């Protein structure tokens with residue numbers, strides 16, 4: 001199988017390199033990834049400035065690929081539409097250093113790269129490790145390789161991506177796999193005011209996750225139960241439930 005591999009933490013990130021080494025065992029892998037961290041880039045693309053592209057080999061691994069001066073969505077677009085001559089069987093994005101649960105998926109560059117793959121009709125997978133501290137990506141990488149082999153045998157609808165979140169635990173501690181829905185993920189954001197050298201105020205955004213009550217079949221509950229969460233996502237954003245009401249308004 002042929003895999004296009006990207007991320008949003010940057011081509012030098014540990015997560016993509018560990019995943020690359022695992023995916024090499026099951027197929028041909030082309031890496032097209034951002035030059036630096038692009039977290040929270042969502043589906044942003046670069047339209048008003050140049051996109052720099054160069055071949056790059058990571059300093060501490062054998063990973064070589066295309067390094068892109070752009071967002072995760074840029075990486076997938078330019079790979080599929082310019083750099084890569086053969087359409088891959090999968091687009092894989094990750095492994096993100098930190099979770100992408102619930103409405104995180106609307107902000108996540110990791111998930112957006114997989115969305116871009118699914119918008120090109122290619123089955124895609126986004127993978128995130130549920131920790132900003134742990135750097136043991138191996139269990140998540142091993143699960144992802146097995147998941148791709150399962151999809152390859154069974155196939156996935158082309159407009160679908162799987163959003164995978166893996167607990168930061170050893171393979172033995174992980175309590176199984178749950179097929180989930182997106183939960184409700186909210187933050188108590190803080191915009192910290194500061195002064196620049198010219199006396200102008202600027203802000204740094206931070207924030208903590210607000211613990212919400214989530215349904216038992218949600219991704220957030222699965223992760224809290226030490227399970228790997230696999231959420232199927234597609235992009236028909238139409239709210240069909242209110243269409244008849246709107247029609248009755250005779251606008």
Ligand SMILES: Nc1nc2c(ncn2[C@@H]2O[C@H](COP(=O)(O)O)[C@@H](O)[C@H]2O)c(=O)[nH]1
Nearest residue numbers: 039040099100104107108109110187206207
């Ligand atoms: N402080 C806040 N962080 C947020 C909010 N919504 C999402 N997020 C975080 O962004 C990352 C983006 O994911 P990545 O794959 O691009 O690294 C996501 O995982 C959340 O942790 C918010 O409202 N406030």
